[in-house]
Amino acid sequence: MLHTVEMQMNSEMTETALQKNPFCLLGLSTRDNRHRIVEMAEERSLYIDSEACQKARADLINPRSRLNAELAWLPGVSPRVAESIKNALEANTITADLYERLAPLPKANVMAAMCERKTGSEPVSAIASFICTFADTVEAVDLEDVLRDINEDRLLAGFPEVPTTDAVEQDWTRRRKDYRTALKNMLDGMKADTLVEAVTQAVERATGDDERHAPLLLDELVDAYEVETQPFLEAEATNLRTLIGKALADASGGLAAVTPTLDRIEQVARNWVSVAKPIQISARSRGMSHQSSTDVATRMRSLGVDLNNKHGLLDCADRMTCLLGNLFVDLPEFGDTLAEDARAIKGLRQSATDKQRQDAEWEREIAFEADVGVMFKDRLAVAAQGITWKGRQFPLDSIRRVRWGGVRRSVNGVPTGTDYHIALSIEGADEQNINLRKESTYTGFTQALWRAVCVRLMIDMLNRLEKGETLHFGSFSVEDGAITLPQHKFWSNNGPLRLRWSEVHVWSADGRFVVGKRDDKKVHGSASYIKDWDTHLIEHLIRGAFKKGAAKLTDYLKG
Structure with missing residues (x-):
């Protein structure tokens, strides 16, 4: 159902192109003959510009120039309806019920006139609906039907018929450009945010969110829109490149340092997409891609990859991926990549969770502490922070070699116990010797030492062997x-x-x-x-x- 729009116009508004049409200027219908054309030209020249009246007369009498005027007027429309439309334009009010039952060509011409009277004060949804209706109307124009309507009117007016649609093609091409210009001028008169939102909504409605091709007029309007917005998009793309460089420089300072720059990147990216979105949707519906948007999205994705791979900032990479998925859904070639990134980040998060769980379990496994000595006790302990002995703590990764064992004691052949000896070779420190008497302390410590240090040392051995050592x-x-x-x-x-x-x-x-x-x-x-x-x-x-x-x-x- 066509959306009804009532256009309220003040009396100071200039005439529309439809009102300047020779038929309207002389108060004629397409069915008036030569005599009536001459008569009305002489009459109108008494109170409006005589040169304009004479030119209008010449245009309507000459069969070739008449065709252009017919295509820009209301061919096939009865004089009574045409008069009603003319009066509505002169009275500065017009409603959709005056044109919605017209054939596509005259309807498109009336809508082009309405473009000149739109003030931009209407709701954005109404503007978008008007654009879609206009584009659909132009798309529905059939030159065979137009030729028939023109020739029927010419027959009544006594003018020679137009032989074939070939004669109409050239003038129709110019007429289509006039429609695009009318829409573009209408949008240019609006506030920037209204203009962008109106075009975006129009493209989304016309394409059914990428399920069908948009009418050609709308594609042409978006192409003109792209040319107009190019300076803004280029400036914002340059701004994004600068901010991405800053984010990479800030990343060495960690999450807190890089977050403000990421906030700014998100703001600029949202501004970019708000303007580029109709271009993206239109391109996608035509089986193409908006290259500038792809370039921006690729740079933002690379930032996320670098923040994770080079700086370990998984949360930042996740933020970039979510932002890209939200903003660049209309880039068909980018969807699979983003989905793969999202899966990778989910896997990394799971791995990080698993590692935390494993680390916690490992810390529990290696945890050991005991007091060594009878009167003067020394603390012996193993923890993630290192090995504690005689008031000193040695980081686990500083331990390079280990050895341990027990020697049984006896007196006259009678066992009196076992001396346990443990030695640690510490990088950058003296060798640490730990002598114990209690088997439980020895067993507990060596078990913790095995998990905390020896597994790493064995892996290092295997790596050295694999290299040929x-x-x-x-x-x-x-x-x-x-x-x-x-x-x-x-x-x-x-x-x-x-x-x-x-x-x-x-x-x-x-x-x-x-x-x-x-x-x-x-x-x-x-x-x-x-x-x-x-x-x-x-x-x-x-x-x-x-x-x-x-x-x-x-x-x-x-x-």
Whole structure:
């Protein structure tokens, strides 16, 4: 149903193009003959511009120039209805019920006149509806029907018929440009925010939110709108580039430092899209993309990626992704990318949550504390902040090597207990030795030490082995795929022997970890648990690799 708009116009308004049409100027209908045209031209020249009257007469009598006047007037409309429309224009009031039943061409001509009388004070939704109706009306013009209406009027007026639609095509092309100009001039007379919102609503309605093509007149109007808004969009794009550079510079200061700049970026981006949105929607309905919008969206997405990847600001990246998803939904080629980014951020958030949960669990696992000593007690503790011993705290990542073990005591062959010894090699500090008597303290501490430090040290060992390094423990040397053991033979070459892991077996004896050749008891090497660094660690890796049947130690952690 057509939206009815009543146009209130003051008496000082200038004449519309429809009122300046030769037919209207001379008070004629399309069915008046030559005699009536001459008569009315002479009569009207008495009280309006005589030159204008003579030109109007000439235009209506000449069949070729008459066609242009017919296309710009009300062909096929009865003289009574045409008179009503003319009177309404002169009285400065016109309503949609005067034209809504007209054929598309005369209806479009009346609506073009209404464009000249719109003040911009109407609701934006009414303006948008008017634009859509106008565009649909022009789209509905059929030149065969127009030709028929013109020729019927000419027959009554005694003028030669227009032979084919080819004769109408050229004048119709000019007429379409006049319609676009009328709409553009109407919008130019409005406030900027009203203009933008009216065009946006019109495009959204006309395309059904990208479900159909808009009428050609509306596409042409949006193209003209794009030209007019280009300086603003270019200036805002430059502003965004500057702000994005500032955001990246601020990011080193963390979330608090970068947030004000992100607020400004969001404001500028929203301003950009509020102006560019009708262009985006129109382009999308035509199977194209608004390149400037794509460039802006790409730069904003890159900012989010850099804030996360280079500065660890996941919340900022999430903010950019949500903002882009909200503002740039009309960029078809960008939708899949944004959806993928959103999934990635969701995954990162889940990973961060899982890591926090794992970190909390890890902190509980490594937590240990005990008092060591009888009279003068020293605090021994393990926590995420480090290892505490004798009033000093050593960060966990500062511990480079470890060794520990126990030595049983006895008097005259009677066991009297066990001395437990733990040593830590600290980067940038002296070696720390921890001597204990209580087995529970020793067991609790070494278990916490294993989870807090030794897992990291073993991973470091595997990384070094994978790079081709050789590691030394006691009397043997370890490579990723081989081990070198000494030979203990008196009457033969005693040089070290390099063996594959499949050629050796392992065991423990006398406080040592031993590796020997399967078929030769004279080929073996060992490392002391209590005296040699990281013996417990290399034993764990070797036994673990053997259990998996791995040919290399680095296969221990692989699937």
